[in-house]
Amino acid sequence: xxxxxxxxxxxxxxxxxxxxxxxxxxxxxxxxxxxxxxxxxxxxxxxxxxxxxxxxxxxxxxxxxxxxxxxxxxxxxxxxxxxxxxxxxxxxxxxxxxxxxxxxxxxxxxxxxxxxxxxxxxxxxxxxxxxxxxxxxxxxxxxxxxxxxxxxxxxxxxxxxxxxxxxxxxxxxxxxxxxxxxxxxxxxxxxxxxxxxxxxxxxxxxxxxxxxxxxxxxxxxxxxxxxxxxxxxxxxxxxxxxxxxxxxxxxxxxxxxxxxxxxxxxxxxxxxxxxxxxxxxxxxxxxxxxxxxxxxxxxxxxxxxxxxxxxxxxxxxxxxxxxxxxxxxxxxxxxxxxxxxxxxxxxxxxxxxxxxxxxxxxxxxxxxxxxxxxxxxxxxxxxxxxxxxxxxxxxxxxxxxxxxxxxxxxxxxxxxxxxxxxxxxxxxxxxxxxxxxxxxxxxxxxxxxxxxxxxxxxxxxxxxxxxxxxxxxx
Numbered sequence: 463x464x465x466x467x468x469x470x471x472x473x474x475x476x477x478x479x480x481x482x483x484x485x486x487x488x489x490x491x492x493x494x495x496x497x498x499x500x501x502x503x504x505x506x507x508x509x510x511x512x513x514x515x516x517x518x519x520x521x522x523x524x525x526x527x528x529x530x531x532x533x534x535x536x537x538x539x540x541x542x543x544x545x546x547x548x549x550x551x552x553x554x555x556x557x558x559x560x561x562x563x564x565x566x567x568x569x570x571x572x573x574x575x576x577x578x579x580x581x582x583x584x585x586x587x588x589x590x591x592x593x594x595x596x597x598x599x600x601x602x603x604x605x606x607x608x609x610x611x612x613x614x615x616x617x618x619x620x621x622x623x624x625x626x627x628x629x630x631x632x633x634x635x636x637x638x639x640x641x642x643x644x645x646x647x648x649x650x651x652x653x654x655x656x657x658x659x660x661x662x663x664x665x666x667x668x669x670x671x672x673x674x675x676x677x678x679x680x681x682x683x684x685x686x687x688x689x690x691x692x693x694x695x696x697x698x699x700x701x702x703x704x705x706x707x708x709x710x711x712x713x714x715x716x717x718x719x720x721x722x723x724x725x726x727x728x729x730x731x732x733x734x735x736x737x738x739x740x741x742x743x744x745x746x747x748x749x750x751x752x753x754x755x756x757x758x759x760x761x762x763x764x765x766x767x768x769x770x771x772x773x774x775x776x777x778x779x780x781x782x783x784x785x786x787x788x789x790x791x792x793x794x795x796x797x798x799x800x801x802x803x804x805x806x807x808x809x810x811x812x813x814x815x816x817x818x819x820x821x822x823x824x825x826x827x828x829x830x831x832x833x834x835x836x837x838x839x840x841x842x843x844x845x846x847x848x849x850x851x852x853x854x855x856x857x858x859x860x861x862x863x864x865x866x867x868x869x870x871x872x873x874x875x876x877x878x879x880x881x882x883x884x885x886x887x888x889x890x891x892x893x894x895x896x897x898x899x900x901x902x903x904x905x906x907x908x909x910x911x912x913x914x915x916x917x918x919x920x921x922x923x924x925x926x927x928x929x930x931x932x933x934x935x936x
Contacts, residue, residue, distance in 0.1 A: 530556045534565070538573055546577040550590065553577070557597045568606035575603070575611035582618055591619050607635065610642060622649050630662070638667050640676070647679050656683040674703035678711055690722050712736035713749040720756050729756060737769075744783065747776050751788050751795075758795045766799060774802075781809070789813035790823045797830050806830050814843075 517536065537552035553574045564570070578594040581587070594615060598604075603612060613628035629646040633639060643666055650659035663671060663680040670676065681696035697718065701711035716732035719725040733756060736749040750773045757766035777784075777792060784792070790813040796806035810827040817823060824843055831840050 526559055530560050531565075533559070534570060538570060541573045541577055546581050549577045550574070550581060554593065554597070557601070560601075564601050567601070567603075568608070571598070571601070571603040571606045571608050572611050575608060575615060579611070579614045579618065588619060591615055595619070609635070610639075613645070617645075617649065622653055626650055626653070626655075633662070633666075638670055640670055640673055643670050643673075644676060644679065647676065647683070651679065651683055651686075654686075656686045659683045660687070672703070674700040674706040674711070677703070678714060681714060685718055685722060688722075690718060693718055693722075707739065707745060709736050709739040709745045709749050712739065713745075713752050716756070717752060726760065743776065744780065747773065747780055748788065750776070751791050754795050755791050758798050763799065766795070767801070770795075770799070770801075778805075781812070784809075784812075786813040786817040786820065786823060789816075790820075790826050793830065794826050797826065797833065800833075803830060803834050807834065807836075 533552045533556035537549050537556060540546070540552060541549035553570070575594065575598070578590055582590050598608070598612060598615075609628045609632035613625045613632065616622075616628065617625035626646055626649045629642050629649070632642050633646065636642065643662065647659045647662050650656070650662065660680055660683050663676060663683075666676075677696045677700040681693045681700065684690070684693035684696065694715065697711050697714045700706065701708050701715070712732050713736040716729045716736060719732065720729035733749070733753040737746065737753055739746065739749075750769060754766055754769050754773070757763075757769060789809045793806045793810035793813065796802050796809070807827075807830050810823070810830055813820075813823040814827050828840060828843050831837075831843065
């Protein structure tokens with residue numbers, strides 16, 4: 463067998479000769495196999511017939527180390543030909559037998575973690591990952607410089623803080639890795655650790671700081687921290703980058719002017735430029751959704767309806783690709799425009815299915831169900847909604863709650879809400895219940911007057927202003 467790096471390695475038929483490799487020369491064999499794999503050859507050092515032969519050797523009695531070696535060769539050979547589930551199986555067979563024998567640790571650890579990550583992502587099966595993390599801890603994969611691979615696994619199991627820490631370590635070794643920078647900045651941003659995300663960008667090499675999609679990401683972080691001038695600067699830098707679609711940076715600028723700087727004239731200008739671009743169809747759809755929301759919020763109903771007609775086919779064809787946030791934004795716009803409520807219901811349901819713990823999405827679905835008088839469906843969604851809505855959330859979303867209570871009363875469906883509100887014991891909910899149902903503190907319901915909605919609103923306002931007395935002081 464060739465020992466050094468061969469510029470044109472050939473597949474080797476092992477059969478009986480492979481036994482010698484298993485017994486004496488596993489590290490060198492694996493290294494050569496890796497060099498072949500890295501050269502992107504269509505077939506690894508082992509042909510499938512060789513792998514089949516190796517599988518017949520499993521039942522033979524042999525020394526423990528020889529058996530481990532056999533499993534490791536089978537594992538890596540299957541990995542090299544993209545038989546990833548079989549690779550995982552043989553890796554874990556070897557790990558089960560092994561105490562400390564782990565040759566070519568860096569090579570094998572990265573292959574195992576990569577196979578795990580790929581299979582779990584493709585199949586949506588995260589059960590494999592817990593075993594993987596246990597093996598990684600037992601054999602101290604971290605010492606093999608597997609920070610990036612381990613981070614991907616921790617991210618999949620939703621341990622985002624650990625994933626971020628590992629990506630940060632990887633960047634210390636490979637500071638110019640754009641992909642890792644993107645993953646780290648995006649993860650920190652999703653965790654609302656905006657200053658940390660900005661710090662990653664600031665410490666990156668100049669070549670990384672010039673990447674347009676990173677400029678866009680970090681611009682969002684600056685926007686969240688209230689540093690609007692820095693956000694504007696990065697959005698414009700991303701827009702002027704060569705060979706870059708300008709749609710998303712233009713849309714980001716429009717959102718900045720509309721939401722943070724309240725310069726609606728400039729927001730209009732940038733939105734119109736964004737939706738006129740020739741970027742990717744999905745980016746354009748995102749810009750149109752954002753523009754639609756802006757028009758609806760500004761009360762420009764006729765323009766919003768025209769835009770909706772223009773984008774409706776694109777919305778339907780991208781329904782399964784839309785993020786929960788965009789699904790909710792579309793549903794909310796349709797609800798406010800009081801049009802295509804069947805489509806609004808469809809989009810809103812999917813947003814709630816994908817992210818059931820986001821109260822804003824449940825707010826929208828409940829409001830739509832009330833509008834279309836689907837009372838049988840309202841109760842479970844309201845129950846779910848109230849479960850995640852503490853007093854602070856209620857205050858932040860009072861327009862949604864007051865609308866719900868108003869429509870409930872106007873349509874004579876107080877009983878739908880009564881049982882759901884009964885168990886809420888905070889001052890906030892007791893005040894709302896009192897206003898809605900004129901209940902005593904023990905929950906006894908009295909006659910509900912016709913003008914109950916203004917009373918509810920007045921009592922709630924009395925509750926939320928801290929300088930006024932509470933309705934039920936402790």
